[in-house]
Amino acid sequence: MHVIIAPDCFTGTLTATQAAEAIAEGWRRKAPDDLLSVVPLSDGGPGFLDVLTTSVPGDSSVVTVAGPRGAAVPAALHITADEGGRRTAWVESAQAIGLHLLEVPERDPGLTSTWGLGELLEAALALDVDRIVVGLGGSSTNDAGAGMLAALGAGPRDVLAGGGAGLIATREGDLAGLAAARERFAGVELVAATDVASPLLGLQGASAIFSEQKGATPEQSQVLEGALGHFADQVRRVLPPGTDLLSGRERRLDKEPGAGAAGGVGFGLMLLGARRASGVEIVLEAVGMSRLVAAADLVITGEGSLDWQSLQGKVVAGVAELAAAHATPAVALAGQVLIGRRESMALGLSGAYAVADREEDVEAAMADPVGTLRARAERVAVTWSPRR
Ligand SMILES: O=C(O)[C@H](O)CO
Numbered sequence: 001m002h003v004i005i006a007p008d009c010f011t012g013t014l015t016a017t018q019a020a021e022a023i024a025e026g027w028r029r030k031a032p033d034d035l036l037s038v039v040p041l042s043d044g045g046p047g048f049l050d051v052l053t054t055s056v057p058g059d060s061s062v063v064t065v066a067g068p069r070g071a072a073v074p075a076a077l078h079i080t081a082d083e084g085g086r087r088t089a090w091v092e093s094a095q096a097i098g099l100h101l102l103e104v105p106e107r108d109p110g111l112t113s114t115w116g117l118g119e120l121l122e123a124a125l126a127l128d129v130d131r132i133v134v135g136l137g138g139s140s141t142n143d144a145g146a147g148m149l150a151a152l153g154a155g156p157r158d159v160l161a162g163g164g165a166g167l168i169a170t171r172e173g174d175l176a177g178l179a180a181a182r183e184r185f186a187g188v189e190l191v192a193a194t195d196v197a198s199p200l201l202g203l204q205g206a207s208a209i210f211s212e213q214k215g216a217t218p219e220q221s222q223v224l225e226g227a228l229g230h231f232a233d234q235v236r237r238v239l240p241p242g243t244d245l246l247s248g249r250e251r252r253l254d255k256e257p258g259a260g261a262a263g264g265v266g267f268g269l270m271l272l273g274a275r276r277a278s279g280v281e282i283v284l285e286a287v288g289m290s291r292l293v294a295a296a297d298l299v300i301t302g303e304g305s306l307d308w309q310s311l312q313g314k315v316v317a318g319v320a321e322l323a324a325a326h327a328t329p330a331v332a333l334a335g336q337v338l339i340g341r342r343e344s345m346a347l348g349l350s351g352a353y354a355v356a357d358r359e360e361d362v363e364a365a366m367a368d369p370v371g372t373l374r375a376r377a378e379r380v381a382v383t384w385s386p387r388r
Pocket residue numbers: 045136137138139140195196210260261262263264
């Protein structure tokens with residue numbers, strides 16, 4: 001039996017590679033004759049570059065940029081060339097602005113800035129590439145990408161790069177350099193590979209859905225919503241919205257799917273001319289997942305928490321959809337499974353197995369994530385492998 005092991009990271013405990021290896025080790029203990037292919041995945045968030053550098057040959061280099069609260073952090077660029085010679089720079093926003101870069105007391109999406117991501121894009125531009133793909137997700141910021149735009153010359157650092165809350169003070173004149181910043185990407189295909197399809201504002205937007213997990217109180221979350229709304233209004237004065245060719249209606253970038261990814265970096269990138277793509281689809285294509293799944297008997301995917309967010313185009317959903325298209329069964333292993341059987345079946349999963357079945361098991365799973373995931377994989381192998 002040929003089994004593909006293709007999980008996302010288990011946020012807070014295991015990288016995608018560590019999770020895949022733990023599952024493979026457990027599987028081998030019970031089904032040593034199975035052929036295992038280990039393919040760690042990402043949805044654009046943390047681990048995006050790791051996954052790409054492992055699967056797509058290219059040249060990697062590291063630059064130093066400002067982290068979300070200003071302290072210097074290393075961030076990598078991976079340069080690949082396709083058969084036609086087109087050069088792509090792959091970057092991961094979480095390496096510059098990720099939540100994991102900050103200790104809990106430092107987390108404050110009113111103050112964290114995407115300036116360092118702008119520095120990373122500056123480094124990519126200097127490499128004279130034809131395409132820049134930016135993985136988005138797992139961020140500590142909620143500034144609509146304003147800091148990033150400032151670093152690229154769109155406006156003053158003190159107004160745009162002080163964090164999301166300060167954007168309430170933005171004036172039209174503070175965005176005088178925006179058109180010129182956009183012009184710098186002329187001739188470069190800029191792609192925002194987003195982990196979610198959220199718009200910038202509103203009940204499904206960046207502040208309402210994600211700011212609290214970055215340290216905001218419910219009151220701060222509303223303040224951030226107001227600040228980002230004000231910022232988007234100022235942007236509209238400088239870059240008037242285009243017209244949607246199909247509907248003839250005004251095309252508002254803040255309402256575009258993915259504009260709210262990484263605290264609104266999706267929006268900031270769209271202002272620079274980026275097109276949005278699903279991060280998981282980009283990764284699945286880059287690693288040649290379709291071909292692998294077509295030749296496999298079973299696909300195992302997984303993530304830290306299988307919950308409502310998993311239903312929205314994350315790794316598990318992307319893998320399950322691809323497996324269904326090839327009529328290959330897919331199962332998921334997760335730290336916790338917080339969706340019902342009906343929802344997991346609707347995703348296309350033939351099984352969803354939790355490492356921590358009960359609330360009281362969560363602590364043990366967090367204390368020994370590799371051991372508990374390996375043990376769960378052993379039990380799943382007993383169920384699924386015919387040659388154990
Ligand atoms: O970084 C974030 O805000 C979330 O992962 C959604 O993109």
